[in-house]
Each structure stands twice: as C-alpha cells, then as structure tokens.
Amino acid sequence: MMILFDIKADLYGPPSNEREDSDAFQARLAVSAVFDQVEPLQAQLARIVSFREPMQRLGELAKVFDELRKFAMQVSDLARVLESMHNFQDRLRPVPNQFAPLEALDKKLKRLCASFAEHLSELADAIGPAVTLQDQLAHLASAFEPAKVLREEFLGLAQSFASGSPAMSDGRIRRLHRATRRR
Known part of the structure; x- marks a missing residue:
C-alpha cells in the first residue's frame, strides 16, 4: 500500500509537507534510470568473481613447470653425456666394418638416441596446450586491462x-572517455 502511495505522490505531487521526500524519490528515480542500462553489465561483472577459484587452481597446476624445469636440467645433463657418446659413435663408424661387435653397439646407440628424441617430442607436445593456454591468458589479461x-x-x-561537487575536470572526462574507447 505504501508503494502505491509513493507512486501516486510521484505522479500527482505530494502534499506540501512531503515535498522534500518526493524530490529525493524523484532524484533516485532519475539516477536509477541512468544506471539501469548498466544492470546487465553488472551481472556479467559479478560473474567474474566466479572465475577466481578456477584461476587459483590453474595457478596451482602451473607448479608442475617447476618439476619439469628440474627434469629439463637432468635431461640437459643426459644430453651432454649422449652427445659425447654420439661423438664416440661417429669416430667408430669406419671400424664396424672391421670389428663386428661394434656394429651391434652402433645400432643400440642409434635406437637409444631415436627413443630419446621420440620421448622428448612427446613431452614437448604434452606442453603444447599449456603454451596455448598461456597465449589465451595473455590475450584475456590485455582485454581486462581497462578494468583498472x-x-x-x-x-x-x-x-x-x-x-x-559533481563538476568534473576536463582531464578526468578525457581519461574516462579514453578508458571506455580502449575496450
């Protein structure tokens, strides 16, 4: 019933003692009308909060790269050892024709290097989606830059x-205009 009375007072004007309350109500309506267009955007902005937890989980998943970095250092050490074995193998290439047991060693070293390369390629392919995600996150981060x-x-x-004092300086107006154009 009170709401109907407020609307009636707003339409027909309140009695003289309620004029200030009515002016405040009309001011709220005017401001509300200006900001009504923002309501759908506010709902979308509120959804951003729901992404905080998944982003934190992604951050925790990113810790896998610390372990992979340690593994990469070990692989690098192993690669140095294999490189010296590969150099040794290159020096022995002419010898297998004269000494048959070295031919078997040469084949084993080739298989070892091929297997090593294959596993490294698989590991690099497994990291590919993380690189794609990083690119997408960088793009997303730049899209959210105007938010600040x-x-x-x-x-x-x-x-x-x-x-x-609702008066704005020209500089503030220009900055707000630039910020909204960046989107």
Missing part, C-alpha cells in the same frame, strides 16, 4: 559526487 583504469575513474567520480 575504469575502476579508478569511477571511484574518483564517486568521490567527487559524494563530496557534493
């Missing part, structure tokens, strides 16, 4: 309106 600027500008505007 807009937040600062809106907070500044809110403070200036809260202090009772």
Whole structure:
C-alpha cells in the first residue's frame, strides 16, 4: 500500500509537507534510470568473481613447470653425456666394418638416441596446450586491462559526487572517455 502511495505522490505531487521526500524519490528515480542500462553489465561483472577459484587452481597446476624445469636440467645433463657418446659413435663408424661387435653397439646407440628424441617430442607436445593456454591468458589479461583504469575513474567520480561537487575536470572526462574507447 505504501508503494502505491509513493507512486501516486510521484505522479500527482505530494502534499506540501512531503515535498522534500518526493524530490529525493524523484532524484533516485532519475539516477536509477541512468544506471539501469548498466544492470546487465553488472551481472556479467559479478560473474567474474566466479572465475577466481578456477584461476587459483590453474595457478596451482602451473607448479608442475617447476618439476619439469628440474627434469629439463637432468635431461640437459643426459644430453651432454649422449652427445659425447654420439661423438664416440661417429669416430667408430669406419671400424664396424672391421670389428663386428661394434656394429651391434652402433645400432643400440642409434635406437637409444631415436627413443630419446621420440620421448622428448612427446613431452614437448604434452606442453603444447599449456603454451596455448598461456597465449589465451595473455590475450584475456590485455582485454581486462581497462578494468583498472575504469575502476579508478569511477571511484574518483564517486568521490567527487559524494563530496557534493559533481563538476568534473576536463582531464578526468578525457581519461574516462579514453578508458571506455580502449575496450
């Protein structure tokens, strides 16, 4: 019933003693009408919070790269050993024709190197989706860059309106305009 009375007062004008309350109500309606267009955007912005937890889990998953870095160092050490074995193998190439047991060693070393290369390729392929995700996250981070600027500008505007002086400097207007154009 009170809501109908407020609407009636808004439409027909309140009695003279309720004029200030009505003015405040009309001001709220006017401001509300301006910000109504932002409501769908606010719902989308609220959804951003729901992505915080999955992002934290991704951060935890990224710790796998610390272990992979340690493994890469071990592989690098092993590669140095295999490189010296490969050099030794190159020097022995002419000899297997004269000494048959070295031919078997040569074949084993070739299989070892081929298997090593195959496993390294598989590991590199397994890391591929993480690289793609990194690229997507970098793109996403740049897409959210205007959020910082807009937040600062809106907070500044809110403070200036809260202090009772809604006048904005030309610089603040230009910065807000640039921030909104970056999107």
